[in-house]
Amino acid sequence: MKIAHYKLVLLACLSTLLLACSSGSVQRLGLEEEVALSDKWNDTDSKLVAEEMMADMLTFPWFRDFQFTQSGNPTVIIQTIRNKSHDHIPVDTFINDIKRNLLRSGKVDFVVSGEEREEVRAEREDQELNSAIGTNAEFGLEQGAGFALSGSINSIIDSNGDQRVSFYQVDLKLINMSTNKEVWNGQKKIKKLADKGFF
Numbered sequence: 001m002k003i004a005h006y007k008l009v010l011l012a013c014l015s016t017l018l019l020a021c022s023s024g025s026v027q028r029l030g031l032e033e034e035v036a037l038s039d040k041w042n043d044t045d046s047k048l049v050a051e052e053m054m055a056d057m058l059t060f061p062w063f064r065d066f067q068f069t070q071s072g073n074p075t076v077i078i079q080t081i082r083n084k085s086h087d088h089i090p091v092d093t094f095i096n097d098i099k100r101n102l103l104r105s106g107k108v109d110f111v112v113s114g115e116e117r118e119e120v121r122a123e124r125e126d127q128e129l130n131s132a133i134g135t136n137a138e139f140g141l142e143q144g145a146g147f148a149l150s151g152s153i154n155s156i157i158d159s160n161g162d163q164r165v166s167f168y169q170v171d172l173k174l175i176n177m178s179t180n181k182e183v184w185n186g187q188k189k190i191k192k193l194a195d196k197g198f199f
Contacts, residue, residue, distance in 0.1 A: 039166040039194035041089045041153075049170050050097035053186045057174060058107055062147075062183035075109045076102070076174070077145035085155035085168060094153070111145045147183070148175045164199045166192045 036042065057063070066074045078098070083089045102108040151172035158165045167189065174184040 036192075038198050039164060039192040041085070041087050041155075041168060041190075043093070045168070045190055046094045046097050049188045049190070050094060050101050053170065053172055053188050054098060054101045054105070056186050057172075057184050058102075058105065060184045062174065062176070063107070066146075073107055073109045074147055075111055075143055075145045076147045076149055077111050077113050079113065079148050079150040081150060081172070082152045085153050086157055087155060089153055091153070098149070109143070111143055146177055148177055149173070150175070151186075159199075162196050164194050164196075166194065166199075 036044075063074070078095055081091050081095055083091050099110055103110065149172060151170065154169045154171070156167040156169075158167070168191075170186075170188045170190075172184075172186045173182050175181070176183050
């Protein structure tokens with residue numbers, strides 16, 4: 001009799017636990033809506049930092065000088081943006097926010113780097129062998145980059161147990177590849193305060 005009673009109590013507990021686990025909900029949010037569940041770097045930080053830094057980059061003298069002396073847009077290659085922070089930051093997302101911001105402005109062109117460039121070249125070679133005559137992309141027309149963008153994301157954490165301040169600093173620089181001159185140096189800082197329970 002006692003075993004049957006224990007089984008009944010155990011079954012009731014498991015049912016309650018399953019109901020509690022399945023009572024959560026999911027709702028769709030607008031992409032522009034910020035949801036800060038912690039003090040960590042998030043998608044809003046990535047977007048806002050990219051927008052502000054690229055707007056700043058286009059106000060520096062290098063861009064005005066290029067427009068006076070050259071035709072067309074300056075061509076930029078993104079070398080490396082390193083995550084040196086305490087957080088796992090998807091740097092590729094930040095790089096794509098930078099590219100989208102500048103491409104949308106219509107003021108800067110990009111060329112792909114590293115693996116992407118090799119993949120494009122391999123695809124072009126494949127098309128040269130297998131595509132109908134006159135339909136494939138030509139060799140020798142790649143555009144070179146005149147400027148290289150690189151940088152890093154760093155962070156500092158300060159905590160007293162009840163609260164934590166997370167400080168992020170993004171440093172980017174633009175190098176003229178012909179002269180090796182640093183023509184722009186940008187910096188953006190973010191500071192977030194979180195109460196215990198959010199970190």
